[in-house]
Amino acid sequence: MNVGLEHYLVVSAVLFALGLLGVVTRRNILVIYMSLELMLNAANLALVAFSRFNNNLDGQVMVFFIITVAAAEVAVGLALIVALYRRRQTTHVEDLNLLKH
Amino acid sequence: MSILTSILGLPLLAAVGLAFVPRDYRFVMRLVALGATAASALLAVLLFLKFPGAGVNADGYRFVQQIPWVESLGISYYVGVDGINLGLVLMGAIVAFAAACCSWNINMREKEFYVLLLVMSGGILGAFASLDLFFFYFFHELALIPTFIMIGVWGHGERKNLATFQITLYLSIGALIALVGLILLYVQSGANTFSIPALTRHIQENPMAPGSQNLIFPMLLFGFGILVSLWPFHSWAPLGYGSAPTATAMLHAGVLKKFGLYGLIRVALPLMPEAAHGWMQFLAWLCLGNILWCGFTAMRQRDLNLLIGNSSVAHMGFIFLGIASLNLIGVTGAVLVMIAHGFLAALTFGLSGYIRQQTGTLEMSELGGLLRKLPFVGAALVMAAMAGCGLPGFANFAGEVSVFFGAWQNEALRVVMVFAVWGALVIGAVYMLRAVRAVLHGPVADKWNDVSDATNAWRKLPFALLLASLLAFGFFPRLLSEKIKPDAEKIVMMVNAARPLTPALSAAEADSEEAHAAARSRDTATEGN
């Protein structure tokens, strides 16, 4: 079987959708956060695939940017979640209900 | 620098100056406010006197001054007067001074009050003096916002809060509709200028497409109409005025409200003549709403201020009727009523403010017999009531009667006219006399023993000034009409140069076309004499 662009894209889309599903359905902020990383990686996969099939390395460069930024984001995000846990003793999204309406 | 710039600039400058006066210097604040408005009023009188002799520019305006403001949009600070706004500027300046005089009983946050009052005065004068659509609107809003805040902060009555919100939102809707209409006019005329004379010239050469006219005209009609409390968009007025502090009600009901009418005459009619013809029949019926509906409502009011507020709404009907007649007499009459009603509304609200300040209430069932205690104020109120029901000798009569003749000349409006005359002569008399009867006549109650009349010359001055103006223009309406006439004629000519384009609105339109033609030829015939 010849693995073409479509296959990569489908996998990427599936990853993205899984991530999205995780974000929407999971209750734990950490898990949600991991799902978000999954979505970013879906994009990475798509970029690499496009880069490969377009014969253009720009996409792969972009992936580095994304990974770097994602790392920063994770660092800040986890710190934030930890801070939240220390203040509220929870990482459940339902408990974030002070701000509404 | 044009004298107009001084007239409108003095109050604004004084407002800025007041911001730096420490708030304990009450006397200074009052002095500054009175001084600035007095100077502005004196200059306006001077302007009025010098008007016939002043040089006229190519567009027929005098005392012009133009400063480019935003070049890319064609906005310029452009002031000037012709016969139509001359009287309005004069009236505005005098009423502003009177309003400042009537503010002596403000005893909290004077600084803010006088700043807002001055801004309002400057804005009003600016709106009438501006010949640039942008500044025309700009100054109007400049005057409008203080109105809202003043009602909110210094207003009174249980429903003050509701009144503030209602008047703010309602008038803002009107102003915004008018603004959209004006911008659309600017955009669709293609003239790329906000200058009214330039726009007029441009449109005379390139008339606007019927579609555009029929889009923009109703916007201006109803936008301005809301600002002028055109029925059925009037319900903000009585309540708003009823709750407003005296000076605010005087300035708004007297002067600022005329903005929309002035806009109709200055902008909507000449620039969109065809649409104007189509809508006028409709407008004439709406103005019956003002005259009759609000007249009847006024008959039922229990609060003097609400009654005056409703009557002021009713009076707007005559102005609309004059405009709707689309002929020289009617439009001139409309301008006359605008000026006259300005003085009158200021006077009545000033007087009712005085009475409320003395008695603490305006419930008519509580009052009574006050003429004994208040000979001066009471007599002035009687005169105001009489002027309000169109008594000759007061400027209102000259205006209303011209409106009647003008509207009658337009045969399509005769049915409307019958009701309008009924409203003017009968209903007006009923509610005005009812107010006089309830407030001034009858036995005086003991609780009003402490009520004291305006004895101090300063207290009397505003009322005397307004009454004198009403009487002066009532006895000598030609002082105004001779100045208004030539420019009203220009506008009427522009309107009637175009043929009506939507006969659908009135079945009588076909008949009235002949009437128009006849009226026009008669106009020109008399002009020839």
Add this chain to the structure above:
Amino acid sequence: MHLQTLPWIILFLPLLAAVVITLFTQRDRKTSATLSISAIVIGFVLTVIFIKANSFNPEVKEVSLNWLDIGPLQAEFGLRLDALSLMMLLVVTGVGSAIHIYSWGYMHEDRCFSRFFASLSLFTFSMLGIVMANNFLQMFISWELVGVSSYLLIGFWYEKASAADAAKKAFITNRLGDFGFMLGILIVWAALGSLNFGKLEAGLADNPAALGSLATLGGLLVFCGAMGKSAQFPLHVWLPDAMEGPTPVSALIHAATMVAAGVYMLSRTFFIYTPEALQVIAWIGGCTALLAALVAVQQNDIKRILAYSTLSQLGYMVMAVGLAAPEAGMFHLTTHAFFKALLFLGAGSVIHAMHHEQDIWRMGGLCKKMPVTYWTFMVGTMALAGVWPLSGFFSKDAILAAAWHHSMPLFIIGVGVAALTTFYMFRLVFVAFLGGERSHEVGHAHESPWVMTWPLRILAVFSIVGGVIGVEALFGGMLHPGGEHPHGLAAQLVYPFKHAPVAALSGLAAFGIGLFAAWTLYARAKEDPLPARIGTLSRWMRDRFYFDELYEATVIKVHDATAAVVDWFDRWLIGFAAVRGSAGATSLFGNVLRFIQSGSLQAYAFLLVLGVAVILFFVLGR
């Protein structure tokens, strides 16, 4: 010498007096009164001088200024000086002077003495304005000013609720008439393009059909104004109530001036009425005359009797105009001005003496206490009743003659009214002046001071001779050119019997019948015998045929009900439902919408995704 400025001075002196009194001499009673009285007396003198110089037919008939001219609307402020206006001017200033002087005495104790004279002067100014107006608009202006000054005068004692109400009623009723008047003016103006009487008359003479289909309607609308001012049925209700004002005011309003304005205006604008319109006018006049006379029979208030008598006489005058005999109407107006002013002032004198007691059944025997008042009152009564050779006989006869020539039913009504007039007037005299004292106030009554009695005497003289000093010829010459008019004293004295003997004799017969009836019923009556005899009719008469109640139930109720309904709709439909409803709906919508913002992070994420999906669907899905 034309003395063209004199009329202006005559016109504006009272206004000046009013202004000066109001502004400067409020506190100084004497100066105020002097100013006001001298204004009208000088006016009278100047009028006499002017007439001496120019006769009743000046060469220059009009002087005018431009008051307002806007295109086709040419409103002058002008004076028209012809026989009609000059005679009227004489009457108004003359009778007015007497009343002004009388007021000094009558009102002496009132604390608002200055205000009274200011109002009086304003009224005089307005009235002179009507008299001299040369165009419709100016007449309307003065018309309105008369209305307002009568409002001020009737409501002079505004602290009395009844006076304040009466003033309001008078003004509003007049306004009803003015509504028609204004429309009439508009119709005439639109058809003929002018407001000036002279031009209108000339225009109509050139082209009698110029008014077109609206001719009758226009005329009747103008007549509406007269109906209001001259208190014609059905707008007559204000007049009796107007008796709430001080008595000199009643004299001024009901005798010489305000109520006469309507008749004067009809004569002035006589040229615009079509025959149909005239017929309506005549019948309205006749009905008013009859109705008012009937009511007068059962009134007990001395001033009310006079008020209804005025109404009745006005009916005569209007009927005269309707019978195409405006000269007769004006003639009667003039003589009526004299004797009715006399009667009112006499009544005032009585009331003054009786400490404001106005019920005739509480008077009686006053003839001995107040001889001057009695005799002058008697002269007035006789003149009103139409006793030859007093003035009333001639003028009433002129009207009856016109009716004889034109309309038999109206003639019969006219004669009947004449009999009724005599009846109720002598009822008044018998009850109030003759007989015994009916209350102890009579005991304290005494003759009034000279400022009050002298005007009575002067007016009495005119009431006697008013019919034979050439008034009829004067009006006739102008309003009915070509007709025969008697000249010379002797000719005038017998003219009625030669001209229309039936009318003259019927008039005298009516007087006889009335006098006889009054004598039989009232000469020695302790109380009114009529209610017992005619029962219900008497009650109807006493209660003024329930017109006030009728208006209360119709016009006023309709207005009130409309106002209530409109107010309800204004308050609830426009003010509440539409305006506050839309505001409320918006805010409710906002309140609902904000619950989308549930605070739940997951919901947020879901909504975001949903949003993306919706956009994707709409942009790419199609």
Add this chain to the structure above:
Amino acid sequence: MNVLILKHEITLLLLALGVMLADLWLPPERKRGLGYLASAGVGAILICSLLTSVPESPFAFRQMYVLDGMALFFKRFFLVATILVLLMAVEFSDRIQAGISEYYSLILFASAGMMFAASANDFALLFVALELITVTFYVLVSFQRGRATSLEAGVKYLIIGALSSAFMVFGIAFIFGTSGSFNFGDIAAKLASPEAGLVNNKLFLFGLLFLLVGLGFKIAAVPFQIWAPDVYQGAPTPTTAFLAVGSKAAGMVLLMRVLFVAVPEVTAQWWKLLVVISALTILYGNLCALPQTNIKRLLGYSSISHAGYLLLGIAAATTAGQSAVLYYLSGYLFTVLAAFVVIVLVLRDTGAEEISSLAGLHQRSPLLAAAMTISMVSLAGIPPLAGFFGKLLLIKSALVVGAEHQSFYWLVGIAVVGVVISLAYYLGVVRAIYWGGEAAEKSAVTLSLPATLTVAACLVGILFIGIYPNPLMKAAEAAVLSFK
């Protein structure tokens, strides 16, 4: 390549690092004053940027970075915003328990991100600049670690922000995949050539839409507005202010660059989408703001509605519309910052953020009362204040297009309705200040000189922009020319 072309960003970053390092040596009581230093530094950069003109070759890094008129306009915009926010932060410093100098430096970093965003001419730079802003804001929002609401706002912002970033990145991937480039210029060229068929390529459009999710998130347009009220309410006030002004403006400039430089053809096709989004955003923001009682939350909703107004100018897709957007944003900058400065100054003692706690402000401090009133009135868009002329320009630009697409008339109608609704709640704030009821707190508000100057600067800005629009108008028009 001329590295100096990046001198503003570089200096700003150095300044940010400097502030961070200075924290190590400064005694705690002096740290507060660091904010003044930082804002002075930013002021210097602002002056420098005012002296800079568009270079002859405006590009750097293989056309990733561009310093055209638009970029320069926005850089100045962001610098002014940063100065004012820093001054605000100084006043706010008492309420931040620890690390105030980090707070300052984070503001500077975010500002640097915005400046990069202003110059982004490439999806890669767009992404990086945007993430720099976003990630910094995660920290800024949750900086009051002691306050549960601040943390909650931070987490919400984090999750929704990251989610939208993920969408954006995924979108960028597809844009790259279908067009073969990240560069705006290249993509535009490819779009313009009919044989590539990119205009109708669904994958490309799909990618573009996903990208717009990220940008929509930044500017808080419906349906990506959902985070804004919570975060505005929870975040420390200076952060909220910076979010409202800086972050939104960064989103706007990027949106404009993408729509008008990279994919103008698609924009022309999608005007309906923009109109609908604009209308919904205006309505949603204004309607939800109506019942609010928390002033910051109210401003959050109001900022959504303002995004709607801005989108109106973008939907018009004309130079007039674009310059109107720039003008509007500038007015909005001073207006919103004035409001937030007042909130910081008035509410710092009590910490209450209810509108009712403004009661009696007119007695406690007439200046602040006036400033808040003017700010509210300007936000509502009433002359002679900044908000009016901006709205006038936006409406005008939409009406011009209306002759072609009738929907724009409806859009203007909705905008008018929105303005009226907004007036109701803005007036509610004014009412609270002047006649709303008894004040709980009666003591006068003490104002430091810098605070007074900050307020005064905002007021002068509002009035100047409102009364004499000419200079700013010219600047905006010049900036927009770089899109041609």
